[in-house]
Amino acid sequence: MKRWTRRPEGSTWGDWGEDDQLGRLNLLTPQKILQGIAEVKEGRTFCLSLPLDLPGGNVLNPRRLPPVLSPTGDPNGWRFNFLTGKLDPRHLDVVSDDRVMLTLQYSTQWDTLAHVGSLFDVDGSGTPVPVYYNGYRAGTDIVGPQPDAGADGCGHLCYAHKLGVENMAEKPIQGRAVLVDLEKHLGRGHTFVDYDQLMRIMAADDVVVEPGDMLLLHTGFATMLVEMGGKPDPQKVHAMCAVLDGRDQRLLQWITDSQIASLIADNYGVEAVPARDAGTGEQPMLPIHHHCLFKLGINLGEMWYLHELALWLRANKRSRFLLTAPPLRLPGAVGSPANAIATV
Template sequence: MTDTSKSLPTYKQLLERKDAPPGSSWGLFGKDDQVGTLNLIDNAARLRGIASAVEGKAFSLDLPSTSIYPSLAPTRKPITHHIFQRNDFHHDEWLDNFYTQYGSQIDGLRHIGHPEYGFYNGYDHTQFKPGTDTLSIHHFAALPIATRGVLIDVQRYMAKAGLDLDQASGQAISAQVLEAARVSQGVTIEPGDAVIIRFGWLDYYLNRASEEARTNLVTEQFHPGLEQSEKTLAWLWDNRISIIAADNFALECWPAKPESPFFTPAEVRHEACSVHAGIMHRAIIPLLGMPIGELWAIDALAEACAADGRYTFMLTAAPLPIVGGVGSPANAIAIR
């Protein structure tokens, strides 16, 4: 482990904190920190990533801009692309309705706050304006994000184990299943690794779901994903993961299960209602400071990993350096 990761408390110890919100990493990377668990990407993590690229074959992990239609989120619209010419031998362009978290994306630390404690490191969300610095996505771009990647293919593991994985439901995948999939692949997770989870949902959405099912996803979003639980958070934190990504809409199962511990008391009493009620994003992003990748196109990468049993690679992601940005297209590449 690196010096930074060695000095960090366990998740159980995070829950016992009195100097910051329980279960939070606030202040552990510095009181003015802007990038959360991406701090775990150090020279050693990058060198491990480089060493994992043994073939030189590269995989783009981004969907084409037209792949998700209609939108999976009613507040996000597909881009409108305009091309213009100044003469017959010139082209330029602009985009309208460019929602940075529409397709293959990275959720930055401005994206979600905790309903009681607020945003990562206690920053004042009223500072989150276009062009302002605090928790802006451009800090991710400046790092940059380049580390060893680890793929955990939950769908393939569950199929081989004879376990059902219903892509059209909100099935919760426990940390126990996630860990069993990792062990079955014979892969370890090192501090600073980027971990990508394959549920097989994008393959279902793009290739097997009916047109009616795709349309219904706009209003009835159900997909499998990580179980909302403190055991899941402990798995993410104690493995010292820098960024967690998946091939579904929200990483965690959607919608949140009734037994989720992340409902507010008012939501439990049905005195408050929110599309985000009970979701684990409220702990992963603002408390742990861990960025989330969603809708990453990893099927081709997973095929290659399954073919030779090697589940590590060099991973780069290049968020747009938008000052004041909340999120960004992932612009992620894996090199094996």
Template sequence: MTHAEHRPAAWGRWGADDERGALNRLGPQAALRGIATVREGRSIPLAVPLRAGKGPIAGRRQPLQHFMVRDGGDYAAGLTEKGFGFADDCVVLSTHGNTHLDALAHVWQDHRMWNGHSADHVTSHGARRCAIDRVGPIVTRGILVDLAAPGGPSDHDGHAISLAELVAAVGATGCTPAAGDVLLVRTGWLARWRRGEATEALWAGLAPECAEWIDEQGFVLVGADNIAVEQGPSADPADTAPLHVELIRNRGIHLMELVDLEALAATGRAEFLLMIAPLPLVGGVGSPVNPVAVL
């Protein structure tokens, strides 16, 4: 059977016109489950700092540019109002650079993206279907698995985290996944990148075989501290991003990449309240995010 003949079982799960995918599992129960994990009221940001010309970023994407459009020099030169003063700036950045969330319109195969929507809906003017503005705020329970401990499965790059390794790691947290949860995976790539021990050309990540189990647990989103959540580059040169296709296109599960999990992992906490708010970029196929874990 070819890809074109195969209709993923998850298509139509939330209706023929659905554009939110697994986010339909979110609701008051998921938010309250996350709130119930809060013990200290301490917030931990999970985003990589945005610095002009710097930061981890996948190939073919431009680093962030930061411009001042008004600053103190304007006033010193006498070019603006006297007395009152203000500064202003702007940024130009890739929506898939640094810490970001993929929209369901981000990938397709055989000209079909999530739920069977045609790739024709993604034009030079943006995505008319499954865009990032369909996502909205995500408030739920997060579950963190740390696979980067010394001697762990991904304490080096190039490793594909197997289904058995992922299941064992989630089991070791003592958390039972529930519909609406978010899974965060620490591979150690970001820490190694900061130490100059890793590049954007190779990273440990999840193997494609993990996709079905992730869906069965009810996760709405998977995030990781690497370039693409999945192992990269793909073990199959003919299949560029198999986990992206299987989770985003086939199952409607979002991916969040380049998440800074170092401070969170250091707390030893496996579950927490997680809040993610993508920019409501109409027609966007991704968005920078600043996820926050509340312990």
């Protein structure tokens, strides 16, 4: 039985086959990788990840908590500065071994296509059902907590059987990327960037985006998180730096027409979270997430650290580089830290 007979207007569902789980990552072809390599002139690299214990606290999102490191251990003791001579007096080794409780989308992250779906009438019956990109179903393909999930309410029973982050890791993600330096033109004020403003900034800096490119937006948000030193100011953190205006239909159409492979920013959600109220009628709370993840199959990257890269590109009058950005190969996860590298 087909998952859908109707697809959202303007979507890419089925364009790469009815079982596709990659979406626009299909545009990261060998040619795009070669184009990215061709942008490497200096052999210099930039880490694009924040320390994963930033932003600090849970001011940005009360559900997302900082990572907690702890040692592994057994009845013989914790495996941290562990003297193996306790097990055999002949042994000289000192061993440390740890584990982490990690909220996968706490810091620098990738959103998978299983992160945000929508109610949509996939079979024309008149009844919308919760689905994700390419019609994958909530409850069967993306499984949430069950009544017997245990004390944590989730455990192994939360699992993306389809669209999980392992698909991104297995691709993997590498190719040509293009950076738009919004901070250079707008400063760090809380600005809603629409289509016209984005086009003006790209024209001013001679930025050209071609099909299959990965697009990065530098706003200064992640830089400010670093400057706050793990103690984000609750009065500032929700209203600082540029965000895309997800209610601007011309901007959404440009994202469609540009054929970008992914959309990445150094701010909290790429777009304003939540978006401006569109008035009466049904509307997605996160229109760019809806447009990209649900309709087009465009993975979003959030809270990437772009400061040094942006300054270097600015000084060298460049906007393109090679981006290597695989997520964790963690089957069933709907998000992942992103320890991306830019090479110029």
